[in-house]
Amino acid sequence: MRTHGWSGAAPASDDEAIARILAAAGKAIDARGADFSIADVARTLGVTRQTVYRYFPSTDALLVAAAVHAADDFMDRLEAHLQGVTDPVEAVAEAIATALEWLPKDKHLGLLIEPGRPNPHIESVTGSVALDFGHSMVRRFDVDWAGLGFSDDDLDELAEHLLRIIQSFVTDPGRPPRTGQELREYLRRWVGSAVGVVER
Numbered sequence: 327m328r329t330h331g332w333s334g335a336a337p338a339s340d341d342e343a344i345a346r347i348l349a350a351a352g353k354a355i356d357a358r359g360a361d362f363s364i365a366d367v368a369r370t371l372g373v374t375r376q377t378v379y380r381y382f383p384s385t386d387a388l389l390v391a392a393a394v395h396a397a398d399d400f401m402d403r404l405e406a407h408l409q410g411v412t413d414p415v416e417a418v419a420e421a422i423a424t425a426l427e428w429l430p431k432d433k434h435l436g437l438l439i440e441p442g443r444p445n446p447h448i449e450s451v452t453g454s455v456a457l458d459f460g461h462s463m464v465r466r467f468d469v470d471w472a473g474l475g476f477s478d479d480d481l482d483e484l485a486e487h488l489l490r491i492i493q494s495f496v497t498d499p500g501r502p503p504r505t506g507q508e509l510r511e512y513l514r515r516w517v518g519s520a521v522g523v524v525e526r
Contacts, residue, residue, distance in 0.1 A: 331373035350371050351389075354367055400428070400432060404466070408420060408467060411469075414474060415514055416518070418518055426492065460485030460486060464488065
């Protein structure tokens, strides 16, 4: 870890350096949205751009890392919203609908799905970052998956399936897009059926 710069207060470890970079990136995203740059982050931290590039090879890589860093708060809010929803069909429908409503308004995660923005990550729904997000979402549901006969492998596949559904709605929300109760009814009927019965 380099100690030069950092406004005279060098981080004690690489982990601390990364945490400080992500915090600065979060503030830059709050202020500038997708227009933030490595230079903005470096200036905030009192380091050179090369120092930031040592940890994140591009602005896009830093954007993704900052979005993942912000995902914990998003998941906490989603978990609270779904608390007490024990029916798997209702939980799946409400989780997808709520995620679709919240993501475009989330300054951090929303940048990854901003309409019209060239984005290689929207096609990475089966990548490790996306799957980790999906796994966390499914396992935070207030649903007794084991009691309903779902194994860990079933939940992994369900997480992937839900991510694919979210991706499809983000890529093409429909003409006109379904929203509110209409969206939830559609999801209960067609997506909720995926968790109705576990085939063996």
